[in-house]
Amino acid sequence: MRIDNHDQSLAGNCLVAMPSITERAFRKAVILICAHSPAGAIGLLINRPAMNMTLRQLLAEYGLPLPPIRPSVPLHVGGPADIDRAFVLHSCEYHLPKHTHVVSDEISLTAERGILRDMGASRGPDRAFVALGYCGWGPCQLEREVQDGRWLTTASDGQMVFDTPSPQRWHAAMSGMGVATFGLSQQFGHA
Structure with missing residues (x-):
């Protein structure tokens, strides 16, 4: 996975889904953009808990050491x-080394099993947030979606990613931007 950032990068920011996004996977989604370049963008949903998988199960599935206590990191x-x-x-x-990418001053991304091995040991x-899978956009795709009003963008921080409970992240992001969610329209477009 090649990750490059550029001057107009949204890396380190969150995308917050507008109510017009009705696809189940992205409805009320909050996505941390981890990398953004002219070639496209990569991000992680940060408010979709995995229902049938725990970190302990993932470590066992990968054949990695299990910590002596039950890991508190949700998937x-x-x-x-x-x-x-x-x-x-x-x-x-x-x-x-060679696997960790700095996303912001408070957040890094590692997508190599060595981090899971280290977590198990x-x-x-x-602080950690573990996700299975990622969101990806091709060249100019994310820019078009933001311009079309599908997403709001806001700065991210470690508190949103590591401390705010997952079910509260969409409302927290909206209220952090001063957006009252009860009056938002499901229609989008340009004025």
Whole structure:
């Protein structure tokens, strides 16, 4: 996975779905954009808990060591692409050479099994968010979707990713932007 950022990059920001997005996978979605370049964008849904999978099960499935206590890190659905692959958003003190990409001052991304091995051995990052799969956009696709009013963009921070409960992230992002959600239209377009 090649990750490049450019001057107009949305990397490190969140996309917040407008009510006009009715596809089940993206309805009321909050997506952290991890990389954005002229070639496209990659992001992770941060408010879709995985219902039938735990970190402990994932570690066992990968044949990795299990921590001595039950891991408290919930698993999430990161998006519809590459759903068999784990992507870990984590605090920046952890770094796996050649595999960790800095998303923002507070958040890094590692999509290599070594981080899961380290987490299972209690040597992983202080804070972590584990997702299966990712969201991807081709050249100019994300820019068109934002311009068409499908997504609002807002700055992200470690609190939104690591501390805010998943079911509250969409409302928290909207209220953080000063948007009252009860009056939003499901129609989108240009004025």
